[in-house]
Structures are given as structure tokens and as C-alpha cells.
Amino acid sequence: MTECQDMTTMGHLASPTQDAVPSPDGTAMAGALALRAVHRAASDLRRGTPVLLRTPEGTLVVAAAEVVSARGLAEIVAAAHGPAVLLLAPVRAAAVLQRPVPHAAPSPMGTEAEVAALRLPPLLLSPAALRSLADPTAERLLPAEPERAAVPAGAAVAMRLAKLARLLPALVAAPAAEAAAGRLGLLSVAASDVLGHPAGMAASxxxxxxxxxxxxxxxxxxxxxxxxxxxxxxxxxxxxxxxxxxxxxxxxxxxxxxxxxxxxxxxxxxxxxxxxxxxxxxxxxxxxxxxxxxxxxxxEGRGIGLVNKLRAYTLQDAGLDTLDANRALGYGADExxxxxxxxxxxxxxxxxxxxxxxxxxxxxxxxxxxxxxxxxxxxxxxxxxxxxxxxxxxxxxxxxxxx
CATH class of the missing domain: 3.40.50.10990 (GTP cyclohydrolase II)
Structure with a gap:
């Protein structure tokens, strides 16, 4: 936890967002707009509304699996130009699939190797099924089983955004068609702004x-x-x-x-x-x-929030220690x-x-x-x-x- 050494070189602090409005202090304005965009995106995720994540490789439409509504799922389908997948931490994906899911060790900036993707049959594209897949403390009565899928570009950053929202790091994601997504009025946020948010927040x-x-x-x-x-x-x-x-x-x-x-x-x-x-x-x-x-x-809860801390307590009562309970939820030992x-x-x-x-x-x-x-x-x-x-x-x- 020595990230302060890199505060001035992360995310939007090094590369101001393209949406910045010119001003006498352009860097400050860019930073404020980036913080605002991330905060709004995190708030929409908490409401069950999808958001757009812009990455150099393309745009993802994502929604939080634990709170997404039927309307939110319909908006993902309308905005997507490919099948939706469920993004999970590898340890949670292994529990869902009931078999090991190989993955790389976490890196400071986040990589797709830290995320597993599951293909979702139509029967699992429902709010109740997604909550069961996301939350290890929920009753797991699923009408079908998911399968492994390729992890889309930007998945690790999307998981960062879910954590900033203090939600379970479990997201429905699909490649987005910009025109269709625009008609739905979904909020958009740059991946670089999400990565730069902790440093920018502290500096502001x-x-x-x-x-x-x-x-x-x-x-x-x-x-x-x-x-x-x-x-x-x-x-x-x-x-x-x-x-x-x-x-x-x-x-x-x-x-x-x-x-x-x-x-x-x-x-x-x-x-x-x-x-x-x-x-x-x-x-x-x-x-x-x-x-x-x-x-x-x-x-709260080493950075996972009160609701997730209560979930971790439930897992501890089932036999896990503090560290393994956090990991079972998809979080690191200390966030x-x-x-x-x-x-x-x-x-x-x-x-x-x-x-x-x-x-x-x-x-x-x-x-x-x-x-x-x-x-x-x-x-x-x-x-x-x-x-x-x-x-x-x-x-x-x-x-x-x-x-």
C-alpha cells in the first residue's frame, strides 16, 4: 500500500479527460469533471442502472448484478452488439462453477487476468438469478448453469468501478453499440478516470x-x-x-x-x-x-463498505476467517x-x-x-x-x- 508515490501520474491527473471544458485552469477543471463522472457512474450502478465504460479498445455497457432491474437488463440488451457475460472475481467464479478458475495475481493497476467471465444462458438473465450468482450469502436456486467465457477488454476497470460504488464486484457486461446506447441516455465514463479516481479524490x-x-x-x-x-x-x-x-x-x-x-x-x-x-x-x-x-x-470494513462487511460476517459464521470472507465476496484482503x-x-x-x-x-x-x-x-x-x-x-x- 504505497500508492502515494504515483499520485500525480495516475489516470486523469496525467491525461485529462477528453470531455474537459477549457478554462483558465484546464487541469483542475479536467480533474473535477473526471471525479464527477465517476461519482455519477457509481451512483447509477447503485440504482441498478447500466453505465457505459469507455476504453481504448471499445465501450462496455455494464450493470451491477446485485441490484440490476429487469429494465436495466433490457437496456443492456438494447445497447449491446454482442452477448452479455457476467464478470466475477475468479474466487467467486470458482465457487459458482464448483471448479478451479486459474488467474494471475492482482496487479496495482488491474488487469483482465484478475477477472473471470461467465456466459449467461437466457434463464440466468433475470435480477433474481444474477443476485444469486453475485452474492455468496444468497440462496442459490438457479434454473441453469453458466459457463466460462472470454473476458472483455476493460473488465478489470469495470470491477474497480463496482468497488468504488461499494457493491459486490459482479457485473453484467456487454460490448456496446454507441448509437444505441446514446439513445437510451446512459451515463458514460472513461476507464482512465476510474483508475485515477482514488488519487484524484485525495488531491481534491x-x-x-x-x-x-x-x-x-x-x-x-x-x-x-x-x-x-x-x-x-x-x-x-x-x-x-x-x-x-x-x-x-x-x-x-x-x-x-x-x-x-x-x-x-x-x-x-x-x-x-x-x-x-x-x-x-x-x-x-x-x-x-x-x-x-x-x-x-x-x-468501512477495510474499504468494502458496511453492507459487504455484514455479508462477510455471515461467511465468517459459516467458518471463513476475515481475509477469506472478503475474498469470497470478490474483494481483496484490504481495499x-x-x-x-x-x-x-x-x-x-x-x-x-x-x-x-x-x-x-x-x-x-x-x-x-x-x-x-x-x-x-x-x-x-x-x-x-x-x-x-x-x-x-x-x-x-x-x-x-x-x-
Whole structure:
């Protein structure tokens, strides 16, 4: 997770979208239009509406298998000039076909080798059948069986778009006839804009609100809200004490990168250690002379979203561990990046920190984003009888520094 090194060379930041409107600051306008296009496309996917993905090799019409409606399927048929296929992560395709599906290891930019395509008989082109194929927690009562098919160009980017929408990475896709698709009024997005979206979103972060919010464990606390130009979910920086002043005095304040966890942070779920880590970090910052900053990032479930995290819990109850449950859904072990964290720290005037974490990926990721990490502060909490296996998996399979 050292993507920050390439922030200025990815996607639309290097190649402005062709749809950009000339302006005094053409690069900024191109970036804003690219973010807007991706956000709108992701929103349409969530509504069950197909979108067009433009690639150098041609255009795909795609729709999310878990939410596509009968009307959306009819629009795919009307826009397509070839048969539709179902795009799945290879591990999910193997479960559907009940046999191994060879594939290459994932690459940072995404390749078609990371995607499997299944040919869909007419009986499977229905919303209910597609939901069963996409979701490993759904009841699988299918009237026919799919078969392997060739993976179309742009499939890996389409899967990226589904993940940005926090949907299951399972898409109905077909080569699109531009004229027919245009008559349907479907939104169009460039593949380069999808690939560049995470970096562009981080680079466009802006402070939108700030207030003093005394906390139970930290009376001297402020919350700064950040929003990206795509208009998506806000990220928060919780400043305890005056960490920016400590920075100016040559001291490194405490910092924690904390991904939001509705179940653990708000409800006190025993399945994870997120709630104790959140409250424990704020207490430690309040007691530290240099203060601290807690970055509360909208990256629920290691970036898969709350709904998919609940699906992963269902799979864990059936015997899978955290990592394998995420993979069974078609996601990677960890879908987060730390571009946003680096930009937020710079925005509040902090460039050097002592990081509260057990996760070595956060140390490497933050350093790659240009933030000096003066040291790691262990941040471990005892197992509670429910999350014991979860913590063991963190250490054994995610490499967390737990003893």
C-alpha cells in the first residue's frame, strides 16, 4: 500500500479527460469533471442502472448484478452488439462453477487476468438469478448453469468501478453499440478516470467545516471535516490538544488512521477491536503533551463498505476467517489506501507523527505519502472472548504486530 508515490501520474491527473471544458485552469477543471463522472457512474450502478465504460479498445455497457432491474437488463440488451457475460472475481467464479478458475495475481493497476467471465444462458438473465450468482450469502436456486467465457477488454476497470460504488464486484457486461446506447441516455465514463479516481479524490480534498467538540475522554478536541470534489462521503480529522503547535516545536504528535466501523465504534460490537482502539487512541492523545490527531476515514470494513462487511460476517459464521470472507465476496484482503490520510495530515499542518498502529502497512503507506513517521506506538487491546479468532487472523494473515 504505497500508492502515494504515483499520485500525480495516475489516470486523469496525467491525461485529462477528453470531455474537459477549457478554462483558465484546464487541469483542475479536467480533474473535477473526471471525479464527477465517476461519482455519477457509481451512483447509477447503485440504482441498478447500466453505465457505459469507455476504453481504448471499445465501450462496455455494464450493470451491477446485485441490484440490476429487469429494465436495466433490457437496456443492456438494447445497447449491446454482442452477448452479455457476467464478470466475477475468479474466487467467486470458482465457487459458482464448483471448479478451479486459474488467474494471475492482482496487479496495482488491474488487469483482465484478475477477472473471470461467465456466459449467461437466457434463464440466468433475470435480477433474481444474477443476485444469486453475485452474492455468496444468497440462496442459490438457479434454473441453469453458466459457463466460462472470454473476458472483455476493460473488465478489470469495470470491477474497480463496482468497488468504488461499494457493491459486490459482479457485473453484467456487454460490448456496446454507441448509437444505441446514446439513445437510451446512459451515463458514460472513461476507464482512465476510474483508475485515477482514488488519487484524484485525495488531491481534491478540501476543509468544509470545523468546530470545537469536547469529548468525554478529551475535553480539548476539535473536529475538521473534509470533502472531495466528487461530493462523496466526508472524512474527519479529530484533533486532540494542539498537535500542530507540537509539530512547530519539533515534537511529533500521536496520530491514528482509523477506518470507520459502525458496528464497533457506535454499537460496541464484540466481533472486532475497533471501538476500544478508537476510544483508547483518543485517551492516549489527551494524556500526551504533544496531543494527537485521529483520522476517521470513510473506509468501512477495510474499504468494502458496511453492507459487504455484514455479508462477510455471515461467511465468517459459516467458518471463513476475515481475509477469506472478503475474498469470497470478490474483494481483496484490504481495499484501503492512505492517500486521503496523507492529504488530511498536511492540511492540518502535520508532517511528522508517532503512529498508533499495529499494522505495518499503515507505516509504509503513510511514509509513501510523504508523512514522516517518527515511530510506531503499539495499540493493542485484549481479546474479549468473541473476537479472539479475529485478532489471531490479524496477526497470522494480515501481519499485524500483535504479541
Amino acid at each position: 480534498l478540501a476543509r468544509v467545516a470545523e468546530a470545537r467538540v469536547p469529548l468525554e475522554d478529551a475535553p480539548d478536541a476539535r473536529i475538521v471535516a473534509f470533502r472531495a470534489a466528487d461530493g462523496g462521503i466526508e472524512h474527519l480529522a479529530i484533533l486532540v490538544g494542539r498537535p500542530e503547535d507540537a509539530q512547530g516545536e519539533g515534537r511529533a504528535p500521536l496520530a491514528r488512521i482509523h477506518s470507520e466501523c459502525f458496528t464497533g465504534d457506535l454499537l460496541g460490537s464484540l466481533r472486532c477491536d475497533c471501538g476500544p482502539q478508537l476510544r483508547g487512541a483518543i485517551r492516549r492523545m489527551a494524556a500526551d503533551p504533544a496531543g494527537g490527531v485521529l483520522l476517521y476515514l470513510a473506509q 484501503r489506501n492512505f492517500w486521503v490520510a496523507g492529504e488530511m495530515l498536511r492540511a492540518v499542518g502535520i508532517g511528522r507523527v508517532r503512529l498508533l498502529t499495529n499494522n505495518p502497512d499503515k507505516l509504509a503507506g503513510l511514509a509513501a505519502c510523504g508523512i514522516a513517521v517518527a515511530g510506531r506506538e503499539a495499540h493493542q487491546f485484549e481479546a474479549n472472548g468473541v473476537n479472539d479468532e479475529y485478532l489471531r487472523t490479524k496477526a497470522a494473515r494480515f501481519g499485524h504486530l500483535l504479541v
